[in-house]
Amino acid sequence: VLLHGLFGSRANLHAVAKALVRGGSGRVLTLDARNHGTSPHSPLMTYEAMSLDVQHLLTGLGITKCILLGHSMGGKTAMTLALQRPDLVERLISVDISPTSTTPISEFSSYISAMKSVKIPDGLPRSAARQLADDQLRPVVQHPQLRQFLLTNLVEVEGHYVWRVNLDAISHHLVDIMNFPVFHKPYPGPALFLGGSDSPYISSQDYPEIQRLFPKADVHYIAGAGHIVHQDKFEEFITAVLNFLPPP
Structure with missing residues (x-):
């Protein structure tokens, strides 16, 4: 398992x-x-x-x-x-x-804040949406491999781009997770x-x-x-x- x-x-x-x-x-x-x-x-x-x-x-x-x-x-x-x-x-x-x-929790908190602040207009093609999200994450998440990993969570639901991970629950429980x-x-x-x-x-x-x-x-x-x-x-x-x- x-x-x-x-x-x-x-x-x-x-x-x-x-x-x-x-x-x-x-x-x-x-x-x-x-x-x-x-x-x-x-x-x-x-x-x-x-x-x-x-x-x-x-x-x-x-x-x-x-x-x-x-x-x-x-x-x-x-x-x-x-x-x-x-x-x-x-x-x-x-x-x-x-x-x-x-690890220190601050690093993950900053990733979550960066993910929450990503803004993508509706109706963009997937590749353009990913590129836009990548550009918006870059200032906080410098490591390209890590950005690509986080971007696997960007999904389109009824025409809107959303994160499929529950960022609120994760950020609320970061201390428990660490x-x-x-x-x-x-x-x-x-x-x-x-x-x-x-x-x-x-x-x-x-x-x-x-x-x-x-x-x-x-x-x-x-x-x-x-x-x-x-x-x-x-x-x-x-x-x-x-x-x-x-x-x-």
């Missing part, structure tokens, strides 16, 4: 899902988090709520045990689920995120923390907390990868994940 990160959608992990199935992983499920992709919007955006969403989906599909892989925010949702319901999680893969608090809930009982199963060597999100300062909550965890870095490990070093990422999966 693959869980995407903040401002992402299940489409970010389609190539990963296909490669894992080709590699013999068995069935793979990708899903949109609440307030993302085509999932319903809700004013609540905590890891407990997102973990429950996944639990309800697993129950509805009759899945009694799964291997969870989550990137960034999805990794924190996956960890929350494993710690709440270890019986449902056979093993856990957290991609470039630790069970600790993450933090991690408190847990006392560790997850007993195998866990892999798969980081990018060029990313600061899994640092040696996090090792004691990883060890406390995930005593069977391995930490592995993929050389030359940034935060979006599966995009930066796709083949190496797939190999690392397949190597961690149980033999068929």
